[in-house]
Amino acid sequence: MNISDELLNAGNSAPSEEDLVEMYNKLLQTDPEKAKDIEEATKALQEKVLPTPGCCLKTKNVKSNEKVFINVCTSSTVPTPRDITERELQELVESIEDENAIVDYRVPMSIGEAHAELDKQNNGCSVYDVIINPAYLAKIRGSQVFLGFFMSIVIEGVYNKYNVELDRNWIMLKRKKFVGSLQEQYMRTKTLIQEMPGTSPSVHTPAAEKPKFTIQKEPAEGHPMFLIAEIMLPKAIRAKTISLDIGEDRLVMTVKPYLYDLDIFLPYRLVQNQCGSQFNVKTKVLTVTMPVQQPS
Structure with a gap:
């Protein structure tokens, strides 16, 4: 700049x-x-990073009805967000309803491009790899409030970045950490x-x-x-x-x-x-x- x-x-x-x-x-x-x-x-300032698998969530493309999987991955390259409580998060969500609000909080993440994979029935599906800090993964795993907020901004991020609308009704897969093969992403390593x-x-x-x-x-x-x-x-x-x-x-x-x-x-x-x-x-x-x- x-x-x-x-x-x-x-x-x-x-x-x-x-x-x-x-x-x-x-x-x-x-x-x-x-x-x-x-x-x-x-x-x-960038280098390729192969993320570590964390957990996987399933939803679908609203327009095509195609299955979509979100591989939530981790890398220490991604900073952790400012630590807040569930109550503070709920107050934050309420303030976001004002479209002119300036919110001093952000969850650093990297959303990779969709890659085509096969589900367990060998049907085609799309997969997005989302990379966050390992500490934040632990946070969303331990709180439905933070997990719901996280998925809301992931769905919003996919729409803004790739113009793909995902269904907000999603489920977490209990026995799968990821679907398909994790993709390398360019990450900023110095700043x-x-x-x-x-x-x-x-x-x-x-x-x-x-x-x-x-x-x-x-x-x-x-x-x-x-x-x-x-x-x-x-x-x-x-x-x-x-x-x-x-x-x-x-x-x-x-x-x-x-x-x-x-x-x-x-x-x-x-x-x-x-x-x-x-x-x-x-x-x-x-x-x-x-x-x-x-x-x-």
Whole structure:
């Protein structure tokens, strides 16, 4: 994520439609050499991981009625989520019902592409391998509340990533840890930004503050084209001290040396490769523009 020192026009009003179009066009302009460097750097941060089998759940494709199996696998490469209680999880689920809610909680996972397999009757089926941290697997095995929540976000994740709608009526297979053969997945093994709070003492420290921020939808009504975050960083001196990572539905930011730490879950899927950011060295405001995936 490139962060420049270019100054932004100050003002309290939201950007006009013309400003948004211009901003969007700028985001599409990519330096080929810079893009190549980013691609090589991304590859260097990843390696193939063969997950460890954990448990298997059965559901079906709503449209085709085909059997679908979810191989829940583990790898220590995947961070563990912040530890919360069942009551806190239930309160979190209630808050998610508000489509504009900004939820500061996420379950790190990797959902692989579907692979064709045969069930025990030798009928064709689809299988998705979902990789989570081993500690979180133990958590969902010991709690129907956490297991139900986990399957809800897996089903949502498969739909958002592959446009496949799975039946929310699922069962756990008692005598099978996985169906078919587990597939290797590319996983991020190094990062300058922690995946979840508290997982890396060398990155996260109690001295880091959570900065004030606002997130606006553009347009304000209906499904937005953009999310625009303004993060107040009064102690930041230059843009090069800011590390920013934007995922499909998540924004993670740190400011060195341990000045600020922000990790927020967003209620929309983002177009990651078109996100942009600018730091105003006078106002000390980091503005992040995030195009939103549009409904198909």
